Amino acid sequence: MKGIISILEVALTGMILILAFLYFFPKYSIKTGWDDVDLQTKVQDTLIVIDRLGKTHDFASGKSDLNSFMLKIFSIQHTHSPMVWWKTTDLSQEQSIPYFSKAKKATIVDVVIDDGEFKVYSFTLGIGYVY
Numbered sequence: 001m002k003g004i005i006s007i008l009e010v011a012l013t014g015m016i017l018i019l020a021f022l023y024f025f026p027k028y029s030i031k032t033g034w035d036d037v038d039l040q041t042k043v044q045d046t047l048i049v050i051d052r053l054g055k056t057h058d059f060a061s062g063k064s065d066l067n068s069f070m071l072k073i074f075s076i077q078h079t080h081s082p083m084v085w086w087k088t089t090d091l092s093q094e095q096s097i098p099y100f101s102k103a104k105k106a107t108i109v110d111v112v113i114d115d116g117e118f119k120v121y122s123f124t125l126g127i128g129y130v131y
Contacts, residue, residue, distance in 0.1 A: 036102070039128070040104045042074075043104045044106050046070075046127065047123075050069075050125070051110070056108060057110060059087065060110075060121065061089075066087060070085050074127070083130070084098040084099070084100050084128050085098075085127045087123065087124065088126075089123045090121050098128075098130075100129060102128055103126055104126070105125060105127070108123050109122050109123075
């Protein structure tokens with residue numbers, strides 16, 4: 001019987017020590033805005049790359065496939081998390097915005113010469129994380 005009481009005393013002492021450590025040294029967590037800033041940076045960098053490649057008007061008007069371009073950049077193998085994207089522009093009415101848990105978007109204004117006329121349009125790219 002003495003052995004069982006010793007084991008119970010050791011177990012009780014261990015539980016008291018663990019609870020005391022949890023009380024005196026609580027786990028602190030600091031929330032940073034890094035996720036939001038990282039997502040906004042991805043959107044802006046992608047929009048800059050599209051503009052520097054000269055594909056802004058092609059992606060806006062649907063002449064090139066935006067989805068295949070975005071899949072090359074934001075595949076699950078590269079990002080390790082599934083992402084969604086959408087575009088809105090005043091050249092086309094394609095505005096299907098997917099479901100997301102957190103998203104950011106950026107807009108670029110571009111000028112195109114069409115039949116000798118300057119046309120100004122905006123191209124908005126949005127990127128987000130799925131649920």
